[in-house]
Amino acid sequence: MSDKVVLAYSGGVDTSVAIKWVPENYKMEVITLTVDIGNVPNLEAIKKKAEKLGVKTAIVIDARETFIKDYCWPALQANALYEGVYPMATALGRPLIAKLMAETALKYGAKAVSHGCTGKGNDQVRLDVGINTLAPDLKIIAPAREWGMTREQTIQYAIKNKIPIPVTKKNPYSIDENLWGRAIECGILEDPMNEPPEDAFIWTKSPDKTPNKATYIEIDFEEGIPVGLDGKKLDGITLLENLNKVAGDNGVGRIDHIENRLVGIKSRELYEAPAAVVLFQAHQALEEMTLTKQQQRFKQKVAIEYSDLIYNGLWFSAMHQDLAAYVQSTQRFVTGSIRIKLWKGTSMVVGRKSPYSLYSFKLATYEKEDTFDPSNAVGFIQLWGLPVKTQAQLQPIQKSSALNSLKASKKSK
């Protein structure tokens, strides 16, 4: 009996070719594993396709709930946006896929795992590091990294081996998607000066085709986790599906970004993430109400580290565990509701409330209810400005150079 290999199978060109290429080059029996983390086109069709290509064991796992609960929500609580804009749908999905690949391999006694990543992207790092961390004895086979075929040669190989090819002229992009978002690469987008054509977008309407009237939504959070929409309690899957729809219908959630890949390449990345974009905005708005200035400031620093480590494939690390524990602790009062106005490709926070709000009307108001004592301000300002005032008197060099440049700019007028 030949050794087994668990292949992460999406039904796309590369992994379909791998179904034939791996046994040809490694003499192993392929078990396919298709992981559903949302928005997988047709799971049954993918399974059938694998079987038609000769696979005896084609496994499909519905991991949507786990994906949302253990990957999306913690990233949301951390405000983890890579380089400030990318909600990391792909980056968050990979560690979960790696985990399921490792578990499936162990369960079926496979000696190896295989995936369709090329040697140029981040995904190979995320999957390989994940697998090496969780199951170091598994061999990793990455055909698209090894076979040295161009896109055209891969397609030729597919034709020769009677493998149906989903890439057509009508679908010229490389896509990766799940409930948290959709990544669109390749084709005309590789020239960063080209505006993305409308056909690149599936989940979001063009703002000139969206309703002229604004849509208002209200998102309820409990300890930093979205639990309801417009006053109705919803499970994570339904909430994300509904939010993707309503925000996308209003043209919200498009991201066009030049991104720094871990492997050193700058790449032009296009994303659609209507629900994630709105949720990050809403979650941050709720933190503005419920965290102190110091908590917010420190959390921003953590968010950079947190998103970097997710993006860079270090999900299964002690560093992650530690940061996640900190983020969890910050969320204990991030409960409340955020009102958002969706209109013509924009989303705006227009209302917020929380039982733990730190916003005090009595302190903020200029009306008669005001309880703030302004006489305290005088002494406070004296002490606050004391070091600068002292320094300005004792170190006149700074003062004079500032004055000199003031004089010089006056003269040149």
Ligand code: ARG
């Ligand atoms: N640049 C994004 C990332 O690294 C998206 C990658 C999309 N992956 C793909 N296989 N098409 O997370």
